[in-house]
Amino acid sequence: MKIQNIYKLYTTSSGIEINSKKVKKGSIFIALKGKNFDGNQFADEAISNGAILAIVDNKKFASYKKRIVFVCNTLYFLHELATYHRYQLHHIPIIAITGSNGKTTTKELITSILSKKYQKVHCTKNNFNNHIGIPLTILSMPMNTQISIMEIGANHEKEIEKMCNIINPDYGYITNFGKAHLEGFKSIEGIIRSKLELYDFLKKNKKIVFINGDDPIQLSNSIGMNRYIFSGEEKIKSNINVKYLYVKNNLKSSLYIKNIKIISSLIGNYNLYNIASAVTIGIYFKVSLEKIKKAVEEYVPNNYRSQILKKNNVKIIIDCYNANPTSMIKALTFFNHIKGYKIVILGDMLELGFFSNYEHEKIISFLKKSSINIAFLIGDIFFNTKETSDKIKKFINKKNFVKCMKKYSIRNTDYILIKGSRKIALESLICLI
Structure with missing residues (x-):
């Protein structure tokens, strides 16, 4: 089928779906591949769940009777279809x-x-x-x-x-x-x-x-x-x-x-x-x-971006949707200027490659010189850094941090900043404060 024909079908469909389990009736399923999955295997399921068409890039799963169409590369096809739609x-x-x-x-x-x-x-x-x-x-x-x-x-x-x-x-x-x-x-x-x-x-x-x-x-x-x-x-x-x-x-x-x-x-x-x-x-x-x-x-921020929550008389700044060295230093610099008893809970900054250890060490150097009272650092990158001080507490993962939380009077504070990369998901700790 030519892109024009599929596009015409798309305009009368209920939309595009890449997850066979979320397919809506009348939608078009595009079978993408990843490191741990192959969407081609779910084309049949997508049709059964109500898709009017499934696009695959493995001929083994193609079937015109079942409305499963073969293309050379499904990701490239997705890009081509989107480009065509934008042109319209x-x-x-x-x-x-x-x-x-x-x-x-x-x-x-x-x-x-x-x-x-x-x-x-x-x-x-x-x-x-x-x-x-x-x-x-x-x-x-x-x-x-x-x-x-x-x-x-x-x-x-x-x-x-x-x-x-x-x-x-x-x-x-x-x-x-x-x-x-x-x-x-x-x-x-x-x-x-x-x-x-x-x-x-x-x-x-x-x-x-x-x-x-x-x-x-x-x-x-x-x-x-x-x-x-x-x-x-x-x-x-x-x-x-x-x-x-x-x-x-x-x-x-x-x-x-x-x-x-x-x-x-x-x-x-x-x-x-x-x-x-x-x-x-x-x-x-x-x-x-x-x-x-x-x-x-x-406008009220959500998704754990620059949010503030008051709990047990503690003001919690939740900025843990993601983190990199630039955003971390900016958040810590701002937090450093706030007056009061302050605690930070920081998670590893990911996808830094060769620079990872150096950038985490820089964060600890900043914390040592700051007016922040206690810094809890979570993740194996922070855990394996050499820099330390009495006010810096390192934990290899969240589970170990939770075990030790009772030792520290987290609630007897004015402000807490929570920040880390998305995969660390530090928002799960809010309910424990």
């Missing part, structure tokens, strides 16, 4: 967001703001920002979408370039360039080159880029592009001037734009640029500042 909806503006930290928070803030003007706003759901999630997100975009915000994640070079060719964004923004996925990028230079693939696409296609003028990497690499700049520096020639409010011991992030004060529920001054970029994009799309202010102040 080329009139819908898409904003692409990438960067090392803050992508999801920025995307959600932009979505909240633009929803004050547009009734049909489409965006990346959950963490669907990789080579599988992005085409699925494109294919979930309804025909009546007015604007879309898409998040691009990457752990190696050329991935953002490839995703841009599927998304075909009209606008783009890079949150920052931090030490994330060093195992795949090999160096900070590799990270920068990777993120700038978004600029390369936008420049080549004469599209618009939003720029944080306080970031010299963004500023210097966007020269000659069609750009819209926000900045907190008066010396920077910008479209939007921002005044950031850094107030010690204030957990909420605040800023002024055009003399209007915006107070966000997001924790930490490290979120100020995320807020400012979303506000800037809202202004560009002619959302009134009053509505922008309302959208930002109504």
Whole structure:
């Protein structure tokens, strides 16, 4: 079957599914392969569960009688189908967001703001920002979408370039360039080159880029592009001037734009640029500042990103959806300036490769010099570091930490910061505090 024929069938289907157990009646099942599974084996099950078509890349499982169609590569087919769908909806503006930290928070803030003007706003759901999630997100975009915000994640070079060719964004923004996925990028230079693939696409296609003028990497690499700049520096020639409010011991992030004060529920001054970029994009799309202010102040973070919870008179800052050296240091620097008795519970930072031990040692060096009273470090990387001190307690896993929790008066404190990589899942410890 040609892509046009399958696409025509897709437009009357109930959507695309890659999990045979979640197949909806009338959907199309695409059999993807992974390290520990082969979706081809579940094509029959998908048809039995109500799929009108199954796409496989193993001829052994193909059967035209059962509506199971063979293609050379199912992942490539998924990309091709998403690209074709985007071509049909080329009139819908898409904003692409990438960067090392803050992508999801920025995307959600932009979505909240633009929803004050547009009734049909489409965006990346959950963490669907990789080579599988992005085409699925494109294919979930309804025909009546007015604007879309898409998040691009990457752990190696050329991935953002490839995703841009599927998304075909009209606008783009890079949150920052931090030490994330060093195992795949090999160096900070590799990270920068990777993120700038978004600029390369936008420049080549004469599209618009939003720029944080306080970031010299963004500023210097966007020269000659069609750009819209926000900045907190008066010396920077910008479209939007921002005044950031850094107030010690204030957990909420605040800023002024055009003399209007915006107070966000997001924790930490490290979120100020995320807020400012979303506000800037809202202004560009002619959302009134009053509505922008309302959208930002109504936004409540979830998914363990910059959340605050009060329990047993302890304020718990939950920022454990993910962690890398850049985001960890930013969170700890902010936490260090808060007054009171403070405890941190930190989990390993993963996917750092050769740099792993060095970056974990740097975190411990920071903790030793900080005003943080006790640091609980969880995971075999932290556990095997050499740096230590009386206030640093290391545990090889969460199970060992839980066993020893009773020895320490965690509840007799003012603030607790919980942060670590997603696989560590430190949120499971909240109920024990």
